[in-house]
Amino acid sequence: xxxxxxxxxxxxxxxxxxxxxxxxxxxxxxxxxxxxxxxxxxxxxxxxxxxxxxxxxxxxxxxxxxxxxxxxxxxxxxxxxxxxxxxxxxxxxxxxxxxxxxxxxxxxxxxxxxxxxxxxxxxxxxxxxxxxxxxxxxxxxxxxxxxxxxxxxxxxxxxxxxxxxxxxxxxxxxxxxxxxxxxxxxxxxxxxxxxxxxxxxxxxxxxxxxxxxxxxxxxxxxxxxx
Amino acid sequence: xxxxxxxxxxxxxxxxxxxxxxxxxxxxxxxxxxxxxxxxxxxxxxxxxxxxxxxxxxxxxxxxxxxxxxxxxxxxxxxxxxxxxxxxxxxxxxxxxxxxxxxxxxxxxxxxxxxxxxxxxxxxxxxxxxxxxxxxxxxxxxxxxxxxxxxxxxxxxxxxxxxxxxxxxxxxxxxxxxxxxxxxxxxxxxxxxxxxxxxxxxxxxxxxxxxxxxxxxxxxxxxxxx
Numbered sequence: 470x471x472x473x474x475x476x477x478x479x480x481x482x483x484x485x486x487x488x489x490x491x492x493x494x495x496x497x498x499x500x501x502x503x504x505x506x507x508x509x510x511x512x513x514x515x516x517x518x519x520x521x522x523x524x525x526x527x528x529x530x531x532x533x534x535x536x537x538x539x540x541x542x543x544x545x546x547x548x549x550x551x552x553x554x555x556x557x558x559x560x561x562x563x564x565x566x567x568x569x570x571x572x573x574x575x576x577x578x579x580x581x582x583x584x585x586x587x588x589x590x591x592x593x594x595x596x597x598x599x600x601x602x603x604x605x606x607x608x609x610x611x612x613x614x615x616x617x618x619x620x621x622x623x624x625x626x627x628x629x630x631x632x633x634x635x636x637x638x639x640x641x642x643x644x645x646x647x648x649x650x651x652x653x654x655x656x657x658x659x660x661x662x663x664x665x666x667x668x669x670x671x672x673x674x675x676x677x678x679x680x681x682x683x684x685x686x687x688x689x690x691x692x693x694x695x
Numbered sequence: 696x697x698x699x700x701x702x703x704x705x706x707x708x709x710x711x712x713x714x715x716x717x718x719x720x721x722x723x724x725x726x727x728x729x730x731x732x733x734x735x736x737x738x739x740x741x742x743x744x745x746x747x748x749x750x751x752x753x754x755x756x757x758x759x760x761x762x763x764x765x766x767x768x769x770x771x772x773x774x775x776x777x778x779x780x781x782x783x784x785x786x787x788x789x790x791x792x793x794x795x796x797x798x799x800x801x802x803x804x805x806x807x808x809x810x811x812x813x814x815x816x817x818x819x820x821x822x823x824x825x826x827x828x829x830x831x832x833x834x835x836x837x838x839x840x841x842x843x844x845x846x847x848x849x850x851x852x853x854x855x856x857x858x859x860x861x862x863x864x865x866x867x868x869x870x871x872x873x874x875x876x877x878x879x880x881x882x883x884x885x886x887x888x889x890x891x892x893x894x895x896x897x898x899x900x901x902x903x904x905x906x907x908x909x910x911x912x913x914x915x916x917x918x919x920x921x
Contacts (some may be wrong), residue, residue: 478791479757480757480758480759480760480788480791481759481760481791481792482757502791503704503707503791503793504707504711504787504790504791505709506710509709524700527697527700527701528696528697528700529696529697529700530696530792531696531792531793532696532699532700532704532790532791532792532793533700533704536703537706537707537708537709540708541708541709643760
């Protein structure tokens, strides 16, 4: 049976995660920060080895701790290809291509007992928001906003409502567009309440998401820095 | 930071050494060599006495967000004030955003600085009510509102000058140097940061309004709404 530990970093508005299978003695770190002691302490406590360290996307707001985990714990830091899978004890992590916040963004779907259980969504799904799509420049912002909507409406469509969602970016994040605090939600809750899930018309979405990504980032910095 | 992640940041190890303890003389030499002193105490304590020209960024807020915004990457950073545990927290936050040039922390804090003959400067700390009384007295003064554009446009003190915190170093020249300058934000936190930036810019009589801007409304004072 898997367990998920959440490691919030309030000054960044982010969180990182350790998925572990205590019985099998293995764990995977997702979006680890550079100071890896907290993950390794947890792993020691559980008696597990952090076999892999994954990032959901190329981070622009913090230094990834993957290399640090490689050096300190011998974790494998190989990047998963979209569609490929990784065993975490009895469970499986599947990489899903979920572009929007960045073009190469991956979310990791945790499957246990042949059922999807949790999604580590990076910035693709946040609690009540999605992550900014304008960080790679205005020339890509609209394209990425469209990709972000396609991620929500198409790429994640087959997943059940009752799975847990663990977003890396939270409401105080520089990469966010507001939303609510916390780093755990469900896909069903987001489908019902997240305004980015409510938008389905493509033209409407270009009109609404472009101003949202530029105007609401100030809102999010305001929350972050107040 | 994406570039750092692509290239791979330097490894810091599982338990990095805490920031070096620096004597007042060493700190003075580092300042002469161009180091940035970041005082991590709450603004109210900073106001009572601080190293002239230091940055006031209280560790109780989103610390690395502001330090990362205001201090150039690569510039040596000296921590002032606070406990050793807080120095470690500050160091952790800086490592997380790839600011590795932490020269150390002033050993013994401001007491050590003072007893070694170091100069200190002070700000006045006032509440919103005091600022209001001053404005109504019609004595010459400049009110600087360092909140962001959104907050400013929702209503502000009549006659105030709007300079968002990170713009203060570039626009401090617009403030008349002969009159006192009162700086406020929404809570007092960002005003404390901005007050230290005004001192760096050469302003002499700086008043840190350390209170809730919502008090302005509570006192039934008029706002300008652009």
